[in-house]
Amino acid sequence: MESYIQTLGIRAKDASRLCAKLGTEAKNRGLLAVAGELRSQSAYLLEENEKDLKAAKEKGVKQSLIDRLRLTEQRISDMAEGLTQVAALEDPIGEVLSMKNRPNGLRVGKKRVPLGVVGIIYESRPNVTADAFGLCFKTGNAVILRGGSDAIHSNLAVTKVIKGGLEKENLPQDAILLVEDTSRATVGEMMKLHQYIDVLIPRGGAGLIANVVENSTVPVIETGTGNCHIFVDASADIGRAAEIIENAKTQRMGVCNACESLVIHAAAAEEALPLIAERLNAHQVEIRGDERAREILPGIVPATEEDWGTEYLDAVISVKIVDSLEEAIAHINRYNTGHSESILTKDYDNALKFQDEVDAAAVYVNASTRFTDGFEFGFGAEIGISTQKLHARGPMGLEALTSTKYIIFGNGQIRK
Amino acid sequence: MESYIQTLGIRAKDASRLCAKLGTEAKNRGLLAVAGELRSQSAYLLEENEKDLKAAKEKGVKQSLIDRLRLTEQRISDMAEGLTQVAALEDPIGEVLSMKNRPNGLRVGKKRVPLGVVGIIYESRPNVTADAFGLCFKTGNAVILRGGSDAIHSNLAVTKVIKGGLEKENLPQDAILLVEDTSRATVGEMMKLHQYIDVLIPRGGAGLIANVVENSTVPVIETGTGNCHIFVDASADIGRAAEIIENAKTQRMGVCNACESLVIHAAAAEEALPLIAERLNAHQVEIRGDERAREILPGIVPATEEDWGTEYLDAVISVKIVDSLEEAIAHINRYNTGHSESILTKDYDNALKFQDEVDAAAVYVNASTRFTDGFEFGFGAEIGISTQKLHARGPMGLEALTSTKYIIFGNGQIRK
Structure with missing residues (x-):
């Protein structure tokens, strides 16, 4: 029966x-x-x-x-x-x-x-x-x-x-x-x-x-879970970076392709971080930073190990400062969920290296992660976003x- | 740890x-x-x-x-x-x-x-x-x-x-x-x-x-399991059918693309079955048939329900007689493992209908099932044969x- x-x-x-x-x-x-x-x-x-x-x-x-x-x-x-x-x-x-x-x-x-x-x-x-x-x-x-x-x-x-x-x-x-x-x-x-x-x-x-x-x-x-990162490289256009990050974090907070974590090159952090914070503060986004980020923005919450692996789907973002592209790639490959990652840079070699070595379904150069979507990619429809490789x-x-x-x-x- | x-x-x-x-x-x-x-x-x-x-x-x-x-x-x-x-x-x-x-x-x-x-x-x-x-x-x-x-x-x-x-x-x-x-x-x-x-x-x-x-x-x-069928249509070239079936069953017995079951149109069975049996007997292949097959070849073993679903990987083959292409397709889709299936026919419409409607990784017209193989398909190498659809x-x-x-x-x- x-x-x-x-x-x-x-x-x-x-x-x-x-x-x-x-x-x-x-x-x-x-x-x-x-x-x-x-x-x-x-x-x-x-x-x-x-x-x-x-x-x-x-x-x-x-x-x-x-x-x-x-x-x-x-x-x-x-x-x-x-x-x-x-x-x-x-x-x-x-x-x-x-x-x-x-x-x-x-x-x-x-x-x-x-x-x-x-x-x-x-x-x-x-x-x-x-x-x-x-x-x-x-x-x-x-x-x-x-x-x-x-x-x-x-x-x-x-x-x-x-x-x-x-x-x-x-x-x-x-x-x-x-x-x-x-x-x-x-x-x-x-x-x-x-x-x-x-x-x-x-x-x-x-x-x-x-x-x-x-x-x-x-x-x-x-399908679906997205702990998405944006990496601000040393050569990034800071004004554009702040705009892209604001968009990726706040255009819609509860979605899988929203940015959950920033990785910032130390050479750009002092100039970039206050500008980014200003943009995010306007949307009441809580920033949780590592020690070096907190030296630049003393008011922010300390980030814990757990933060690096968390998909907030909410008005929170984590910030990590790194000394090299390699460190950024290693951090992202360790904590991401294989969804969407973006590098903001003017450096040609770094753009390609990031795109080659970051392991995710969609890897961007100089754009918001929010575009990972069947309609935005021109498919005309979407049944979901696969985060597996098969x-x-x-x-x-x-x-x-x-x-x-x-x-x-x-x-x-x-x-x- | x-x-x-x-x-x-x-x-x-x-x-x-x-x-x-x-x-x-x-x-x-x-x-x-x-x-x-x-x-x-x-x-x-x-x-x-x-x-x-x-x-x-x-x-x-x-x-x-x-x-x-x-x-x-x-x-x-x-x-x-x-x-x-x-x-x-x-x-x-x-x-x-x-x-x-x-x-x-x-x-x-x-x-x-x-x-x-x-x-x-x-x-x-x-x-x-x-x-x-x-x-x-x-x-x-x-x-x-x-x-x-x-x-x-x-x-x-x-x-x-x-x-x-x-x-x-x-x-x-x-x-x-x-x-x-x-x-x-x-x-x-x-x-x-x-x-x-x-x-x-x-x-x-x-x-x-x-x-x-x-x-x-x-x-x-x-990967791998193959309960492969050959369907001999009413219009099949009988001589060629016997040769293809001999090849598909006996060229190598223990492999997944070997033929395990014959489905024969009633209009062809009386002429085809004795010829096929002669070819298979030369390789000591045991034939297990349904009632109508046993009317044509009285000496053979009766096939049970279990036979239709069995991948023998051995010198055994089952035979079922059907009255139509539709019945053949329904039988194959019920018992196959989604590996390789072949129709032997001279009829253009039947060839396409079989290829469209049989649900398997490889569907042949007028050829042995033994070709389902990365080297035979021209891939130069093979890691296995997938019988799933994903x-x-x-x-x-x-x-x-x-x-x-x-x-x-x-x-x-x-x-x-």
């Missing part, structure tokens, strides 16, 4: 076979139908979302989480608009990446195909339900979504509306499956379902991601949701 | 930073020096190998395993030759796969970089030690090797000789690290070392691979041992 989750796995695998066969035109038709359905069912979506909001308030959930949980006319319209944009993107499926003739006459080609079944485990944003569906559907995958219990009414409603759109176009409704049982056990079971799920993408806080990485037997793409690294667009298959055309070849 | 395995992880991570910086010329020099060292130290290698052979014989290990364990002058020369060939391959590291200008002037490039630290868990073939080192070193990775206890003296000797070659060229000797403690505990610890190991590749039997997939928190590339699928050459990094060149960009 199959468990509830196994049944979902089997249904998803079956649906994935159907989705893989859909042409671009059918997939786009589906996406637009779902977008229309979301818009026309907004009253129903708001009504169901209200149930989650009410329960969250009764439970005393904090305001920032309630804000994330909330659907509004605008957010529903944004979900629909997102699906419309995904429909307009080029379909990566079916592209033949290479085709070569072998000496024995075999033609060996490599073709882009769907992954199959994508599993997504996420927290309380109900818009992820529609966004993840859109990217998976466009790439011919079926998706199993496991959202948080806080958002269950919203997620059920969004899923129902999406299925309604698919039904109108006679497309497989099991292309999206929501795990309706939000007990912890279902997450555990989902993580062991490698027979049916081809990849699991956790989207949420560090605790959720660590749990999935530790316990999943399904291949995982680790399969996809950095912002993941549609291609990250595909695999390849070798297609071989012969005329009777046997191996000698 | 770090454990032995953690210490190896730290050393490998440090070495990987050095390896990543090596230019193509230095890496090739290292590979050729190691090849020379293996050749000149063959007496020492044979002597150490003899210890493993003696111990295996005393333990009563079966002959086929002893044969796999044995080093000979020829096998040592083959290892050296393999490294020389890898040196001659193009270096994939550093290639910029794309570079685009964004509207804000940022130049966003995607560059091929090493994975970092590769872990390999394998069984008793000591040649894997040199082969895996060569592929990892060429791609700027450090490698941690955990071979079987049966081969420990051989693996220690091969590793020592490799380090000797690296030393002669002043290259980082920790580019190769062998786990000298072959207790079960070290495998378990290695599988949890995601802080230092970027990918784990198990090479060996189904039990080893399942253990790694089930227990590793390090990202795994699943990162790499099918034969894995040098590129499968690389990741990418976004390199972004700005001149002061901040995010609005």
Whole structure:
């Protein structure tokens, strides 16, 4: 007897076979139908979302989480608009990446195909339900979504509306499956379902991601945590450096590509640090510095070993003074999470050396770390930002949701 | 206090930073020096190998395993030759796969970089030690090797000789690290070392691979198991079909791309099956058939449900008769392991439909499944054959041992 989750796995695998066969035109038709359905069912979506909001308030959930949980006319319209944009993107499926003739006459080609079944485990944003569906559907995958219990009414409603759109176009409704049982056990079971799920993408806080990485037997793409550094080299343009750092730290504080730590060359620190501090003070950012930073800015908080490894996601930044580029690179490679790092410099050799030797998904020269994002990189969409090196690294667009298959055309070849 | 395995992880991570910086010329020099060292130290290698052979014989290990364990002058020369060939391959590291200008002037490039630290868990073939080192070193990775206890003296000797070659060229000797403690505990610890190991590749039997997939928190590339099918369509050229099937089943029985199961269209079965059986009988292959196959060949063994899912790796093959291409595809997608599948047909539409809908790393038309192999596909080398869809699928050459990094060149960009 199959468990509830196994049944979902089997249904998803079956649906994935159907989705893989859909042409671009059918997939786009589906996406637009779902977008229309979301818009026309907004009253129903708001009504169901209200149930989650009410329960969250009764439970005393904090305001920032309630804000994330909330659907509004605008957010529903944004979900629909997102699906419309995904429909307009080029379909990566079916592209033949290479085709070569072998000496024995075999033609060996490599073709882009769907992954199959994508599993997504996420927290309380109900818009992820529609966004993840859109990217998976466009790439011919079926998706199993496991959202948080806080958002269950919203997620059920969004899923129902999406299925309604698919039904109108006679497309497989099991292309999206929501795990309706939000007990912890279902997450555990989902993580062991490698027979049916081809990849699991956790989207949420560090605790959720660590749990999935530790316990999943399904291949995982680790996303999100960003302890991002900016290194101010000896030759940096100080005015520009202050502006970039202000942007990277304060343009949005709670995101993974925000700057969490400054590394400053000693030769630039005395001039740069007061200027940077002034910019950050205007946004009430707390600065935690090492001993040398505190000699320049006596008022700041001492940084501890723990600070170097912390992703604050808040109005705090750490500062370390170094004597060389090599020391900066070693510090960053020791404490970073492999997300986004930037060097501010006028020195050509240092720019290239930093870019070569810092081990991260995105390494910048003279720009804010805030650009690590699928839309900013020109992918038109994003399912998350991978901080691992396997399969996809950095912002993941549609291609990250595909695999390849070798297609071989012969005329009777046997191996000698 | 770090454990032995953690210490190896730290050393490998440090070495990987050095390896990543090596230019193509230095890496090739290292590979050729190691090849020379293996050749000149063959007496020492044979002597150490003899210890493993003696111990295996005393333990009563079966002959086929002893044969796999044995080093000979020829096998040592083959290892050296393999490294020389890898040196001659193009270096994939550093290639910029794309570079685009964004509207804000940022130049966003995607560059091929090493994975970092590769872990390999394998069984008793000591040649894997040199082969895996060569592929990892060429791609700027450090490698941690955990071979079987049966081969420990051989693996220690091969590793020592490799380090000797690296030393002669002043290259980082920790580019190769062998786990000298072959207790079960070290495998378990290695599988949890995601802080230092970027990918784990198990090479060996189904039990080893399942253990790694089930227990590793390090990202795994699943390799090897192949329950490969050949489908004889109604329109197949029967003579050619018999020849291809004989080749796919018998050219080498114990390998993952050997054919384990035939699926035959009912319209072709009466003519094809006796011809195929004649070819297979000449190699003492046992045929296990479904009821309809047994009507045609009354002498054969009945196939059970278990047969459809079994990778025999032996002189056995199963036969199922189907009434349509759709039934064949459904049967194959249900029982295959995602390795290699082939259709023998003269029908254009059926060839494409089979290739589109069968879910496997390599899908053939009118050729033997035995070609799924890095050398046969023209990659010049192979670290294994991936049967998963993430990162790499099918034969894995040098590129499968690389990741990418976004390199972004700005001149002061901040995010609005």
